[in-house]
Amino acid sequence: MITKVDPENNETLALFDLADFNGQRVLEIGCGDGRLTWRYADKAAHVTAIDAFADGILRAKENISDELKDRVEFSHIAFEDFATASEPSTFDRAILSWSL
Amino acid sequence: MVHALEEIQRLLKPDGCLIDIHPVLEAPLIKVYQGSRVLFVESNPDHDRTEEESRQAEDALAQVVQRGLFIIERNSEFDLPIYGSSVIELRDFRAKIGAFDDSPKDDAVEAQRTALYARVDEIMQAAGDGAEVAYHERARITRMNPNVRKEEPL
Numbered sequence: 001m002i003t004k005v006d007p008e009n010n011e012t013l014a015l016f017d018l019a020d021f022n023g024q025r026v027l028e029i030g031c032g033d034g035r036l037t038w039r040y041a042d043k044a045a046h047v048t049a050i051d052a053f054a055d056g057i058l059r060a061k062e063n064i065s066d067e068l069k070d071r072v073e074f075s076h077i078a079f080e081d082f083a084t085a086s087e088p089s090t091f092d093r094a095i096l097s098w099s100l
Numbered sequence: 101m102v103h104a105l106e107e108i109q110r111l112l113k114p115d116g117c118l119i120d121i122h123p124v125l126e127a128p129l130i131k132v133y134q135g136s137r138v139l140f141v142e143s144n145p146d147h148d149r150t151e152e153e154s155r156q157a158e159d160a161l162a163q164v165v166q167r168g169l170f171i172i173e174r175n176s177e178f179d180l181p182i183y184g185s186s187v188i189e190l191r192d193f194r195a196k197i198g199a200f201d202d203s204p205k206d207d208a209v210e211a212q213r214t215a216l217y218a219r220v221d222e223i224m225q226a227a228g229d230g231a232e233v234a235y236h237e238r239a240r241i242t243r244m245n246p247n248v249r250k251e252e253p254l
């Protein structure tokens with residue numbers, strides 16, 4: 001058996017109940033291996049997914065599909081450093097994914 | 101945490117929104133299933149740490165709302181289960197996703213966890229084929245909008 005995370009899609013349903021991702025520019029903080037990113041990325045215009053831990057980002061980059069490669073950017077960076085280098089009013093959606 | 105929320109507010113467009121997902125204060129549960137039947141339920145041994153993290157997250161969100169940076173639009177709760185065929189598989193998976201990265205070394209908690217895993221293992225072996233173990237964590241999801249103050253007319 002392979003470990004199954006939220007096969008009932010509880011998290012995705014809760015996420016989509018609160019926000020629309022169609023055509024949106026999304027920042028996901030604490031994306032890990034992209035577990036949540038894969039659930040909404042196909043709807044978004046662009047996703048910047050960051051995490052301070054390298055292992056998860058490596059796995060996310062390995063698993064990214066060809067369809068999402070142009071739209072989803074995974075970065076191994078601490079949020080503080082990312083924020084310092086980023087322009088204001090850039091994103092339509094920010095997700096704090098189990099990382100606050 | 102509060103500084104991170106301030107920075108997120110800066111990075112969001114005025115009509116954007118922040119979605120925060122973090123664990124609730126109640127303890128995550130370890131459950132053993134045989135089909136739809138629940139054979140065993142017990143709280144996660146390192147709940148104190150989770151509880152403290154959840155409390156800090158709640159406090160940070162409350163602070164930025166109080167300071168007028170964000171308005172809470174809506175929230176809800178959901179259950180995030182992780183299923184495995186053995187407690188070792190579940191533990192290894194949680195380790196792989198960094199679940200224990202921030203945990204301070206605590207021998208007492210480690211001993212409780214080892215004892216719990218041994219009991220779960222016994223129950224699963226007794227249950228035979230089709231038994232599975234799950235780690236259930238309850239989470240709160242909140243939509244917060246930047247509080248865009250309207251300029252007062254002169």
